[in-house]
Amino acid sequence: MDELNQKLAIRLGFGSLVPFILLTVACWVAHPDWLGFFIRAQLYYGIVILSFLGGLHWGVTIMAGGKDHEEAKKALIWGVIPTLIAWCSMINMLFGFVVQVVGFIAAYQIDKRLYQSYGIPDWFIKLRLQLTRVVVGAQIFTFIAANVRSYIAN
DSSP, X not given: OOHHXXXXXXXXXXXXXXXXXXXXXXXXHXXXXXXXXXXXXXXXXXXXXXXXXXXHHHHHHHHHTSSSHHHHHHHHHHHHHHHHHHHHTTSSHHHHHXXXXXXXXXXXXXXXXXHHHHTOOHHHHHHHHHHHHHHHHHHHHHHHXXXXXXXXXX
């Protein structure tokens, strides 16, 4: 990837954090009548992004053209697991944030290993770590806001 596209990928990656950050802030400052909307929006956005992270493995595997059958098999199987984790986070709104935090951390840890086997550049793995830290923080602070603000409202 040339330097221009690398910079674009980094900008887009950080741009994808905007909804996480804004929704977290909204959960702390919005009128209590809107709290449920912002909590659900945060949970749903997490579902989309966690599913996207799994899909990346399919794309990389397909682009690799089957160089290593066992690695491709692992990548394709792992590629659907983040989506299943995301789906499980819909069981209960507040439990969903715990599931997503675990899912995002697991996705990063597994991605770090698989991306090295794909030959993905180090800058991308470092970017994933930075993005994962912000996403996990946003999910945790949204979970806290949901509990604190709901308790205060009652």
